[in-house]
Amino acid sequence: NAGVMQNPRHLVRRRGQEARLRCSPMKGHSHVYWYRQLPEEGLKFMVYLQKENIIDESGMPKERFSAEFPKEGPSILRIQQVVRGDSAAYFCASSRSGDEQYFGPGTRLTVT
């Protein structure tokens, strides 16, 4: 059973470009969470999704950030018009029932 997969592992974007981060949950998991880890800071919750639904997006910045988890395919975290402050590691976690979380390896976004 493959673990949580994220791609790309590293992403470099210029200021103003769009970043798309993908997360494929573990087989049988329908709960997906996105977190951001800024340098020297802890993990911060961004959004919680189930298939085709956003359950809780209270940790997501109101502008430029969006997330989806379509019926088919991976979950996508999209950041529009990136700024330097968006540089961070973005982690996805999945869960079967909303209890134990399993994390992917993360996508490290660098904005130049």
Added chain:
Amino acid sequence: KQEVTQIPAALSVPEGENLVLNCSFTDSAIYNLQWFRQDPGKGLTSLLLIQSSQREQTSGRLNASLDKSSGRSTLYIAASQPGDSATYLCAVRPGNQFYFGTGTSLTVIP
């Protein structure tokens, strides 16, 4: 708002020692608590999950306890090894969100 604190922030021990990592949280109304390890530049690996109705969980050399009423959890590592060197994170789930501490960076010296 839930706040999670981990003490100490860093710990260095000689190989073979037993050690305890601490996690405290401000709101005792949680569903569960999960301990992770994070290696530099890597993702998180789940170590132990304790449901709110449980007092402890064990896996190999690891034992985690939970005292929900006092808002505390400890992770006990027996007979530490250099391969245990990593950052250890605890996370609590009061609702949909998981709240993470900032971690304890552990170095086990051969």
